[in-house]
Amino acid sequence: MPASRDHVTTDCLAITGASVARGVDILAHGGLVAFPTETVYGLGGDACNAEAVAAIFAAKERPAFNPLISHVASAKAAFELGTATPIAACLAEAFWPGPMTLILTRRPDCPIALLTSAGLDKIALRVPAHAEARHLLEAFGGPVAAPSANPSGRISPTRAEHVLAGLGGRIELVLDGGPCESGVESTVIDCTGEAAHILRPGGVTRDAVAATLAAQELTLAAEMPSTDENKPASPGQLASHYAPSAPVRLNVTAPEPGMELIGFGETGGAGELGLNLSPKGDLQEAAANLFDMMHAADATGATVIGVAPVPGTGLGEAVNDRLRRAAAPRSL
Numbered sequence: 514m515p516a517s518r519d520h521v522t523t524d525c526l527a528i529t530g531a532s533v534a535r536g537v538d539i540l541a542h543g544g545l546v547a548f549p550t551e552t553v554y555g556l557g558g559d560a561c562n563a564e565a566v567a568a569i570f571a572a573k574e575r576p577a578f579n580p581l582i583s584h585v586a587s588a589k590a591a592f593e594l595g596t597a598t599p600i601a602a603c604l605a606e607a608f609w610p611g612p613m614t615l616i617l618t619r620r621p622d623c624p625i626a627l628l629t630s631a632g633l634d635k636i637a638l639r640v641p642a643h644a645e646a647r648h649l650l651e652a653f654g655g656p657v658a659a660p661s662a663n664p665s666g667r668i669s670p671t672r673a674e675h676v677l678a679g680l681g682g683r684i685e686l687v688l689d690g691g692p693c694e695s696g697v698e699s700t701v702i703d704c705t706g707e708a709a710h711i712l713r714p715g716g717v718t719r720d721a722v723a724a725t726l727a728a729q730e731l732t733l734a735a736e737m738p739s740t741d742e743n744k745p746a747s748p749g750q751l752a753s754h755y756a757p758s759a760p761v762r763l764n765v766t767a768p769e770p771g772m773e774l775i776g777f778g779e780t781g782g783a784g785e786l787g788l789n790l791s792p793k794g795d796l797q798e799a800a801a802n803l804f805d806m807m808h809a810a811d812a813t814g815a816t817v818i819g820v821a822p823v824p825g826t827g828l829g830e831a832v833n834d835r836l837r838r839a840a841a842p843r844s845l
């Protein structure tokens with residue numbers, strides 16, 4: 514690996530057995546590899562190598578107080594790193610592999626670098642469902658720290674092209690697996706207390722989490738814990754995030770001049786591209802299209818990006834969470 518990461522050549526290869534083997538070799542030497550998951554592309558580095566983790570923070574220009582998710586190939590591997598509470602065991606059984614991240618207490622012998630969890634005694638773990646991502650994790654054999662593969666605060670990547678546009682020249686390899694299937698990031702759930710807390714809504718809905726826990730007489734806390742901007746419970750929950758270059762306006766039903774309007778259902782798109790998250794009003798389709806359409810709308814050079822109203826039920830909770838942050842006043 515180069516001593517300085519300022520001039521890294523970024524290769525982009527279709528994800529195959531051979532390119533995964535190359536990725537494993539890069540990870541083992543402390544380098545950075547972006548790879549597809551079912552939610553968004555992740556920017557991977559060896560979670561147990563503090564220098565590799567520092568390189569992730571540097572490549573993304575991510576604030577060091579915002580901890581990273583470690584990805585592993587199985588629930589068994591996850592529970593060797595963090596303590597399995599009854600809540601965690603129940604959720605892992607129901608939703609792993611899949612778009613869910615569990616916050617667990619770090620086990621005393623856990624080799625994950627402290628920098629990965631930003632010094633917290635809790636760690637974030639996820640078993641992704643993407644077949645090739647799991648091949649990478651199995652072949653690497655240890656936890657891979659991977660935030661979304663975008664510069665900090667910007668729109669998350671759902672295609673290899675998005676990763677290259679944001680991080681090209683800063684990482685060694687992008688494994689191209691085509692567009693991501695589910696499109697919004699994992700649901701982050703703190704499992705360390707008496708009740709489960711959803712810290713970030715995501716690909717597994719609140720209703721599904723609540724029903725699964727209730728079936729085993731376990732509890733989901735009703736509300737998200739309040740987030741203190743200076744030291745949030747889940748530090749990724751900062752108000753401004755997922756931001757395109759152009760300002761974003763929500764709940765738009767009639768476009769203004771110069772606006773690229775991203776439609777939903779019967780509120781059609783307008784502007785150069787006439788984008789619509791889901792003409793038939795399907796929230797899963799909307800989640801899968803969300804970041805891609807925000808990237809596309811931003812690339813038009815529109816002076817403002819509008820988004821039609823999207824219902825807040827089911828996956829709509831995660832979609833609206835991302836939209837609110839994209840539209841929030843910029844702190845960056």
Ligand code: TXA
Nearest residue numbers: 552554555580581635636637660661698699747748749
């Ligand atoms: O779907 C996903 O989760 C994607 C793919 C690549 O797996 N990853 C992702 O990572 O979205 P990132 O870094 O963009 O978001 C991780 C979220 C942040 O909100 C972070 O604050 C939270 O997880 N998090 C990580 N470790 C935590 C911890 N120990 N305690 C509380 N929140 C934590």
Ligand code: MG
Nearest residue numbers: 660661669749
């Ligand atoms: Mg992110």
